[in-house]
Amino acid sequence: MTNLHHPCLSGLARNPAAPEDVLVRIAAHRAGRHGMARRRERLPDAVVEALLVHDDGDVMAGLRAERISPAMRRRIATHPDPAIRDARADFIHHLVERGSTAVLGDLEEVYGQPRTSLVAAPDPKLRAAVAGSWYDRPAEVQTALLTDPDPAVRAAATQHRQPGVPAEWRDRCLADPAVRANVAWYVPLTWHQFTELMRTGDEDIQRAVAGNPHLSADMVARLLDLDDPLVRVAVAQSRHVDAATRDRLYALVEAQRADGDIDAEVAMTWNFTEPDWMREAPLDERLSYLDCRHAIFRRVLAGSRDLPEESWHRLDNDPDVAVRRTAARRPNAPPDVLERLVRAHGEVFHHRPLLVEHPNFPRHTLRTFVDEPTPNVRYIALQDPELPVPALQELGAAQEPFLRRGVARHPNITDALLDRLLSDPDPNVADDAAANPALRPARMNRILTEADL
Incomplete structure (x- = not known):
């Protein structure tokens, strides 16, 4: 993470051109070591040796095997200080002990098997960790996990739809309190299995059943009387309810939300089903939902690839921006269409690929986004790797730190602008500037000298 007191050091430590x-x-500075932990590149042996001199185990805890040479792995394994020698193993053991997600390769590396x-390890927490991270395990392994004596292991084995539960195991799993709610989300249910689950009266199980994609029309009808907003939204999304019923269910949830019901707020705002x-x-x-009052149906429709042109025109002008983004x-x-959408609403940067990366996006227009009044839309101009220096200077002087950060990361930045951003009052801006590969070695050395390194 960015070191708030020495951001140039933490940024420089992760600079791929350093x-x-x-x-x-x-490596002699704590801030630099923190930045080093975020490097993606393989570390030279000399750097690892320096870390062994100065690190207290923080960097070693996150140092995956592929980032260091076999010689350095042996060096760490025989280090006299247990804080160094055992840092990585202790970190993975801690994840296993807490039931946190661990990478399968890391488990194999640390446990040496x-x-x-x-x-099949004796420790059930380790078996659960493997079950939670080995997504493509064979059927025979899954069967063994489903019969594991520890409920946490069985729960981990059924948390995801894949590799699934064989048909002959469904009754057993649906009767198992440790995995019942997990399995009820996704396995096809018989009427008897459905009624037995509903008879539990358990809220989590009822919500799981309501989200099951294999329900029959009779099962969905049985769920209509439940007043749980999460169940109501799940039922409203079923193919077995008509438009009037769907509208009624959404209206009931909206009323619950207006009354301050937190579950209703979650169902309408944070529910990703x-x-x-x-x-x-x-x-x-699918086309029958083009005029659906509920945006989620139009959004799924917009994810199609075989709609007639008139339908695309309607979706490109939908009142819901998420629908328009999906269609685009x-x-x-x-x-x-692409340019108009991005110019009006910016980008969603956690959704890749970006719309500006679409083959049809007119990338020659990117630099004109500098003149847009909305800061998040102006940021789009930085997607042009050859953005002219005057535009970078303008954005680098913006009030919004996220715009200055974007400039600090830009490949076309000048030495003068980079130097200015290294002194930015926002530590994240300075950190990004120090991490820019365009930073010259002479300036890197100045940063080190100023820190007495």
Whole structure:
């Protein structure tokens, strides 16, 4: 993370262009070591040696095997200080002990055994960790996990839809309190299994059942009387309810939300379920939702690739921006549609690829976004790797730190602008500036000298 007191050091430590001698020097400073932990590149042996001299185990805890040479792995394994020698193993053991997610390769590395052995380890917490991270495990391994004596292991084995639960194991799993709610989300249910689950009266189980994509029309009808807002939204998204029923259910949840019901707020705002069945529905059935009052149905429809042109025109002008964004991701989205959408609403940077990366986006217009009044839309100009220096200078003087950060990371930045941003009052800006590969070695050395390194 960015070191708030020495951001230039933490940024420089993760600069991919930093030469070996710079990294060796910076390893002597705690801020530099924190930045070093975020490097993606393989560390030279000399840098690892420097870390062994100065690190208290923090960097070693996150140092995955592929980032260091075999010689350095042996060096760490025989280090006299247990804080160094055992840092990585202790970190992984801590994740296992807490039941946190761990990378399967890390488990194999630390425990020194292949996954096929770890899945039968004496420690149930380790078996659960393997079950939670080995997503493509074979059927025979899954069967063994489903019969594990420890409930936490069985729960971890059924948390995801894949590799799933064999048909002959469904009754047993649906009767198992440790995994019942997990399995009720996704396995096809018989009427008897459905009624037995509903008879529990358990809120979590009822919500899981309501979200099951395999429910029959009779099962969905049985759920209509439940007043749980999360159940109501799940039922409203079913293909087995008509438009009037769907509208009624959404209206009831909206009323619950207006009364301050937290679950209703979650159901309407933070619930990420979708009517996935629409994706496989015939075209005529999907098109019947083009005028649906509820945006989630139009959004799923917009994820299609075989709609007639008139439908695309309607979706490109939908009142819901999320619907428009989804429609704009189709391969033949018109350039003007893409530009208009991004110019009006900016980008969603956690959703890749970006709309400006669409093959049809008119990238020659990117630099004109500098003149937009909205800061998050102006930020889009930085997606042009050859953005002219005057534009970078303008954005680098913006009041908003996120704009200055974008400039600090830009490949076309000048020495003068980079130097200015290294002294930015926002530590994150200075950190990004120090991490820019355009930073010259002479300036890197100045940063080290100023820190007495």
